[in-house]
Amino acid sequence: MTAPLPTCLADYLPPDVPDIHDVALTARLQHLLDHKTKPLGSLGRIESLALRIGQILGTDTPVLDQPQMLVCAADHGIAAQGVSAFPSEVTWQMVENFLAGGAAVSVLARQHGLALTVVDCGVARDLPPREPGGPGPRLLVRKAAHGTADASQGPAMTDAQCIAALQHGMDVVRSLPGNALLLGEMGIGNTSAAALLLVRLCGVALADATGAGTGLDSQGVQRKQAVLQQALLANAQATTPLAALAALGGLEIATLTGAVLQAARERRVIVVDGFITSAAVLVAASLAPTVLQRCVFSHRSGERGHGHLLARWQVQPLLDLGLRLGEGSGAALAWPLLVSACALLREMASFESAGVATQGS
Numbered sequence: 001m002t003a004p005l006p007t008c009l010a011d012y013l014p015p016d017v018p019d020i021h022d023v024a025l026t027a028r029l030q031h032l033l034d035h036k037t038k039p040l041g042s043l044g045r046i047e048s049l050a051l052r053i054g055q056i057l058g059t060d061t062p063v064l065d066q067p068q069m070l071v072c073a074a075d076h077g078i079a080a081q082g083v084s085a086f087p088s089e090v091t092w093q094m095v096e097n098f099l100a101g102g103a104a105v106s107v108l109a110r111q112h113g114l115a116l117t118v119v120d121c122g123v124a125r126d127l128p129p130r131e132p133g134g135p136g137p138r139l140l141v142r143k144a145a146h147g148t149a150d151a152s153q154g155p156a157m158t159d160a161q162c163i164a165a166l167q168h169g170m171d172v173v174r175s176l177p178g179n180a181l182l183l184g185e186m187g188i189g190n191t192s193a194a195a196l197l198l199v200r201l202c203g204v205a206l207a208d209a210t211g212a213g214t215g216l217d218s219q220g221v222q223r224k225q226a227v228l229q230q231a232l233l234a235n236a237q238a239t240t241p242l243a244a245l246a247a248l249g250g251l252e253i254a255t256l257t258g259a260v261l262q263a264a265r266e267r268r269v270i271v272v273d274g275f276i277t278s279a280a281v282l283v284a285a286s287l288a289p290t291v292l293q294r295c296v297f298s299h300r301s302g303e304r305g306h307g308h309l310l311a312r313w314q315v316q317p318l319l320d321l322g323l324r325l326g327e328g329s330g331a332a333l334a335w336p337l338l339v340s341a342c343a344l345l346r347e348m349a350s351f352e353s354a355g356v357a358t359q360g361s
Helices: 023-034 045-057 075-082 089-100 103-112 159-175 190-202 218-236 241-246 251-265 273-289 290-293 306-313 329-347
Strands: 070-073 115-122 138-141 180-186 269-271 293-296
Touching: 023 045, 045 089, 045 269, 045 273, 045 290, 045 293, 045 329, 070 103, 070 190, 070 241, 070 251, 075 190, 075 218, 089 103, 089 115, 089 180, 089 269, 103 180, 103 329, 115 159, 138 273, 159 241, 159 251, 180 251, 180 273, 180 329, 190 218, 190 241, 190 273, 190 306, 190 329, 241 251, 241 273, 251 273, 251 290, 269 273, 269 290, 273 290, 273 306, 290 293
Parallel strands: 070 115, 070 180, 115 138, 180 269, 269 293
Antiparallel strands: none
8 A cells, every 4th residue: 555645845755866877887888989980089979978878778788768758737826927928828728739739849759759648737727538548649637736826925836736746747757668758848937937946946046047938028027037036035935945846836847856756766868858847857856966867958948047057067958959949849859869879879880890990000
């Protein structure tokens, strides 16, 4: 029988995420990459990507199996304060678009053979049920609430709601096959939640964390910043990672945090999308720093705060295309690079096996 979940964040224990650093494996991977039929280091960052995937999967012949695109969706009470250029109704409408196959992430998942699962973590509207087991994207309903409360007036979530969302994320990942998880999200107002977490957990100035989101003009960004300042003051006591997540975050960010923790525990390759999914990684890594060993950062978002997170972790993402759509679109676009990196590591000949002379021989 499963133990009941705690209702207080102070009693919540994240799953153990062991360190996966293996000196011998790393040396073997580097040796293989260095002795492929090419000048040393000439495949650039594809070589470091192959090394990272080999380390995560614990093998020098990595194969990415049954990759899963997980898109978590929820609404935000703070959206009522005008922090987005779009109304909250767009959240449920875009979920329907994901499921109908018309969204960017739907197209890219189809193109690259990524199984797409959309999770209703807290969409304000109840979506029609879908028959399980059919072709195309599937919908899982894992609501901890019908959207968050307005963080500018007080905590966005109760402790119990935040814990439930974390557990939902872990449970969903446990149910998915494969060894690679690509992260995506949808929620009008969620760049505000991500910016608040960045400020509270990293000490970044609010002006540097606040961006245009769905397309605010300069006056809109100033108004958004004022609302976020109010949210920080209203939740000044929420200083630990989980307390900040509950007070300032979103149900989809909390669900993604649980998903990241579980995927890291299972040594899946975690492909991080942009600012929102990186905020979930921030919370997860604040609880278990070894989470970052399992992450591949797909792209640098055009959203202002994302660069601060990447700098904090000293990572260079695979792509820098000015993307700021979310949904997991950047993760899907970067996916072929991961597939190629694995194929090169597994299949490219060495100088010795190909009978090709090395430099100076």
